Amino acid sequence: GNSVTQMEGPVTLSEEAFLTINCTYTATGYPSLFWYVQYPGEGLQLLLKATKADDKGSNKGFEATYRKETTSFHLEKGSVQVSDSAVYFCALRLQGGSEKLVFGKGTKLTVNP
Amino acid sequence: DVKVTQSSRYLVKRTGEKVFLECVQDMDHENMFWYRQDPGLGLRLIYFSYDVKMKEKGDIPEGYSVSREKKERFSLILESASTNQTSMYLCASSSAGAGVADTQYFGPGTRLTVL
Numbered sequence A: 001g002n003s004v005t006q007m008e009g010p011v012t013l014s015e016e017a018f019l020t021i022n023c024t025y026t027a028t029g030y031p032s033l034f035w036y037v038q039y040p041g042e043g044l045q046l047l048l049k050a051t052k053a054d055d056k057g058s059n060k061g062f063e064a065t066y067r068k069e070t071t072s073f074h075l076e077k078g079s080v081q082v083s084d085s086a087v088y089f090c091a092l093r094l095q096g097g098s099e100k101l102v103f104g105k106g107t108k109l110t111v112n113p
Numbered sequence B: 001d002v003k004v005t006q007s008s009r010y011l012v013k014r015t016g017e018k019v020f021l022e023c024v025q026d027m028d029h030e031n032m033f034w035y036r037q038d039p040g041l042g043l044r045l046i047y048f049s050y051d052v053k054m055k056e057k058g059d060i061p062e063g064y065s066v067s068r069e070k071k072e073r074f075s076l077i078l079e080s081a082s083t084n085q086t087s088m089y090l091c092a093s094s095s096a097g098a099g100v101a102d103t104q105y106f107g108p109g110t111r112l113t114v115l
Helices: none
Strands: A003-006 A011-014 A019-021 A023-026 A031-038 A044-050 A056-059 A062-065 A075-077 A086-094 A107-112 B004-006 B010-013 B019-025 B031-038 B042-049 B065-070 B073-078 B087-094 B110-114
Touching: A003 A086, A011 A019, A019 A107, A023 A031, A023 A086, A031 A062, A044 A062, B004 B087, B010 B019, B019 B031, B019 B087, B019 B110, B031 B073, B042 B065, B042 B073, B073 B087
Parallel strands: A011 A107, B010 B110
Antiparallel strands: A003 A023, A019 A075, A031 A044, A031 A086, A044 A056, A056 A062, A062 A075, A086 A107, B004 B019, B019 B073, B031 B042, B031 B087, B065 B073, B087 B110
């Protein structure tokens, strides 16, 4: 079946540290891939997405590259800020199929000043 | 900006009560979704709807039903609430488009406690 596996948290970093949150997927066909972020007390919002192999999604200093050969979509940021503290979800959607998203379990990030 | 609103941020209900969670979106989206979010389990899809009066079961539909009488409104119904339905409930909507990776827009969530 289709599934998303992301690194378990929580992740705690100091401000300006480098961030990587790993995400790998299993899917039939060629999915589109997403990172969503949930700030404390809020719903999820789209952070970035990529629709085909080798695409790079980027937003707010975050980046992720769709790697078909390793079925991965790792999230990176070169220098995190306290305001990046949130829960991050990796997700996939099958192209041309159902509108449903399949989510990973989420990774909680805490950035300390 | 797309706006998805949910009727309550916090709800406390008693076991056996009938509970209605309401969701409204203002972007004329065809698709609407109900998820529940639990620690360590991530988001799990309960039901979704791709058109008025249409619905499909998600991964965990047991104990829930839904209603979509108007395009902008999608209701989640707990016919007889139980303590294991204590959770955060998130509504989302998206535009339909074959072959297009459309974004889902989420509401702020309703934290339901069943006593």
